[in-house]
Amino acid sequence: MKQPAVSVVVPCYNGGRFLDQMLASLDAQTFRDFETVIVDDGSTDVETIQRLAALPSNIQIIRQENLGLAAARNTGFRQANADLVLPLDCDDALAPNFLADTVDLLGMAPSDVAFVFTDMQATGSLGGILPRHFSRFDQLFLNRLPYCLLMRKSAWEAVGGYDAEMRDGYEDWEFNIRLVLAGFRGIGISQPLFFYYVSPGGMLMSRSARLHGKLWRAILNRHRDSYNWRRLYFLRSSWRDQKTRFGLSTALLLVWSGKLLPARLISVVFYRSLRLIHWLRVRRGILTSSGAMVSREKRGTIG
Numbered sequence: 001m002k003q004p005a006v007s008v009v010v011p012c013y014n015g016g017r018f019l020d021q022m023l024a025s026l027d028a029q030t031f032r033d034f035e036t037v038i039v040d041d042g043s044t045d046v047e048t049i050q051r052l053a054a055l056p057s058n059i060q061i062i063r064q065e066n067l068g069l070a071a072a073r074n075t076g077f078r079q080a081n082a083d084l085v086l087p088l089d090c091d092d093a094l095a096p097n098f099l100a101d102t103v104d105l106l107g108m109a110p111s112d113v114a115f116v117f118t119d120m121q122a123t124g125s126l127g128g129i130l131p132r133h134f135s136r137f138d139q140l141f142l143n144r145l146p147y148c149l150l151m152r153k154s155a156w157e158a159v160g161g162y163d164a165e166m167r168d169g170y171e172d173w174e175f176n177i178r179l180v181l182a183g184f185r186g187i188g189i190s191q192p193l194f195f196y197y198v199s200p201g202g203m204l205m206s207r208s209a210r211l212h213g214k215l216w217r218a219i220l221n222r223h224r225d226s227y228n229w230r231r232l233y234f235l236r237s238s239w240r241d242q243k244t245r246f247g248l249s250t251a252l253l254l255v256w257s258g259k260l261l262p263a264r265l266i267s268v269v270f271y272r273s274l275r276l277i278h279w280l281r282v283r284r285g286i287l288t289s290s291g292a293m294v295s296r297e298k299r300g301t302i303g
Contacts, residue, residue, distance in 0.1 A: 006034035006084045006099060006150070009076030011069055013041040015090035016048030018197070019055075025093035025195070031100040035060065038090075039076045042066030070162035070171035077156050086150045094148075095121075095193040102150040105187055113302060114155035114184035117146055121192035124199050129192045134303035136180045137236050137244045140226070141254050143173035145186070148194045155184050163222075169208025170215045177219065181226055187302050209274050213266030216258045227255050242303055 008026060012019070026036060040052055040063045052061055062079055064072070073087050084106065088094065102116040109116075120130040133144040159178040162171045179186075208215065220227050226235070232251055236244070246254075258266065 004033055004035040004082045007080030007082040008036050008086045008088055010038045010088050010090050011072035012038055012090040014043045014045045014048050016051035018091040019051050022090050022093050028096045029099045030096055037076045039072040041072040068167035071164035074161045083153055085153050091197040093195040098193040112185055115149040115151035115186045117149050118189040118193040120194050120196045122198050123195050124197045134186045135242045135244050136239045139180050145176050147172035168211050174219050185302055209271045212270035213263030220258050
């Protein structure tokens, strides 16, 4: 059997109602040399179980007990037959040229470029275009990358995969931090080729954002050697070729507040700020979704 160029890894937990839309977006891809690997993470609802059972035989279904999103992605990566892997949640979708453009760009990139990403088109309770950005220093303090990265499987292996213990969210942010600290870079495409479904009941708004203080502190503790002031000074100096939104003083303030302030207080402030940002984006989304978005260059710089 011929090895595919790309493996699309789709974790699914009780998300059967979304599968048709996600699979339709894969069927519409202009790049056809890919396989689809769906990891059923212990689904319990009848609709999902029946929908998965009815999928065509060319889609690989892996069933496991409910271990969480990070563990499901790791399972899919391990079973992936391709050297390039794309994680895609079952409630999200891709523009028809997503794989064609990202595969082409990653194929021309140096070996230390581990991934390619695109801007996001928000759907569901949040509309409009969400530009994504990658700065190695900024990534230590704010996750501006989507989880949906076309990446080299070797990079996933090099950093040890996703942390399966992070079941409350931010597993993609912490994974991206490890990519950065391992010396990998990424390339952005300034087009919204990734359709991201936003729901009040989704992981980000219903759980991760409400636990931001706890999760941020867990990241600081896991990477404590990288968040001391000497190391941060060295990293910022080493990455001066990239624009950054965070000065060293701001970075240290975020670190110290994350360690010293009550996690609940940090979570409340972050969650309310995120809700405000979402409200503002909903208003702006009326414009962006109607075509008033200013056009930009298709391909971004290497970060």
